[in-house]
Amino acid sequence: MPRETYFTMETLDTPEPDEYRVVVIGKTGNGKSSLCNAILGRDEFETGRSMASTTVRVQHATTEKNGKVVKILDTPDITNIEMNSQEKEEEISKWKELASSSPDAILLAVRCDVRYTAEEYDIYRQIKFYWGDEEFCKRLVVVFTFGDRQDRPLDEELKTVCPELKSVLKDAGNRYVVFGQNDRYNKAGLWNSLLGYIKGMAKPSHLLAYDPLLWKRSLEVTLVIHLILVVLSCVIFIAVSMTDPAIALGVFGCVDAFALAGCRYSKSKRGTYRKMF
Numbered sequence: 001m002p003r004e005t006y007f008t009m010e011t012l013d014t015p016e017p018d019e020y021r022v023v024v025i026g027k028t029g030n031g032k033s034s035l036c037n038a039i040l041g042r043d044e045f046e047t048g049r050s051m052a053s054t055t056v057r058v059q060h061a062t063t064e065k066n067g068k069v070v071k072i073l074d075t076p077d078i079t080n081i082e083m084n085s086q087e088k089e090e091e092i093s094k095w096k097e098l099a100s101s102s103p104d105a106i107l108l109a110v111r112c113d114v115r116y117t118a119e120e121y122d123i124y125r126q127i128k129f130y131w132g133d134e135e136f137c138k139r140l141v142v143v144f145t146f147g148d149r150q151d152r153p154l155d156e157e158l159k160t161v162c163p164e165l166k167s168v169l170k171d172a173g174n175r176y177v178v179f180g181q182n183d184r185y186n187k188a189g190l191w192n193s194l195l196g197y198i199k200g201m202a203k204p205s206h207l208l209a210y211d212p213l214l215w216k217r218s219l220e221v222t223l224v225i226h227l228i229l230v231v232l233s234c235v236i237f238i239a240v241s242m243t244d245p246a247i248a249l250g251v252f253g254c255v256d257a258f259a260l261a262g263c264r265y266s267k268s269k270r271g272t273y274r275k276m277f
């Protein structure tokens with residue numbers, strides 16, 4: 001990490017929450033309830049293989065991991081149960097309410113042993129639409145379920161997937177984990193991988209006030225505005241033949257210009273601004 005790296009969520013200690021809230025979403029049969037059970041470490045939610053949805057209403061349960069409460073919400077596939085658009089909107093509001101408005105992670109269950117279809121993409125887009133705020137993508141993690149049925153390395157597989165799935169992964173900032181119902185995907189490993197993402201996604205918004213890059217950008221804008229005003233006043237004084245104030249303002253303008261050049265020079269040495277949030 002370069003020495004001049006600024007305050008980021010990685011470089012400052014942020015207090016860990018007492019509770020993690022996780023919402024599991026996705027198409028029916030993709031293993032949402034099984035995933036919830038694996039995180040909970042017990043068979044809390046019913047799972048099933050039928051074409052109709054097994055989970056028809058949002059349900060939640062809690063467990064404890066390393067002294068922290070983990071609240072997990074298992075959701076129905078809103079497109080596979082009779083719901084009009086208003087009911088879909090209300091259903092997703094209920095999920096958000098149960099997650100106390102913003103979950104720490106939204107896990108999208110996607111099977112990695114079958115092709116990702118346009119229909120599945122539409123389900124994802126509907127949930128994203130009704131969720132309705134930018135937190136959705138910031139908290140999104142794709143969980144590839146049925147990992148026990150995949151024999152190719154997933155990294156290889158992902159290079160050849162359809163544009164729709166690539167777009168979902170892009171929304172999720174390329175955050176994904178693999179889950180499968182066998183010993184290879186042990187439950188502690190699953191939670192630890194998710195926790196790594198959860199900590200990375202945590203946004204200490206109060207730190208924004210201390211962001212030196214933002215401060216510097218504001219300084220630059222102020223200097224530019226100041227310089228424009230000084231030059232304009234200088235031109236007016238010269239036009240009415242008042243040389244003394246024009247010279248004073250000219251000196252002022254030079255100081256402004258030097259300060260601005262200093263800001264720009266140090267910025268270009270450092271490269272482009274890092275996107276921090």
Ligand SMILES: Nc1nc2c(ncn2[C@@H]2O[C@H](COP(=O)(O)OP(=O)(O)OP(=O)(O)O)[C@@H](O)[C@H]2O)c(=O)[nH]1
Nearest residue numbers: 028029030031032033034047048053054055146181
């Ligand atoms: N082999 C294998 N089977 C799985 C996996 N995950 C889920 N299943 C099976 O797939 C079926 C559907 O799983 P569920 O967890 O009920 O799926 P769901 O997404 O909750 O489905 P709905 O509640 O209907 O929306 C069940 O029979 C599970 O045992 C997995 O990773 N590997």
Ligand SMILES: [Mg+2]
Nearest residue numbers: 032033054055
């Ligand atoms: Mg279910």
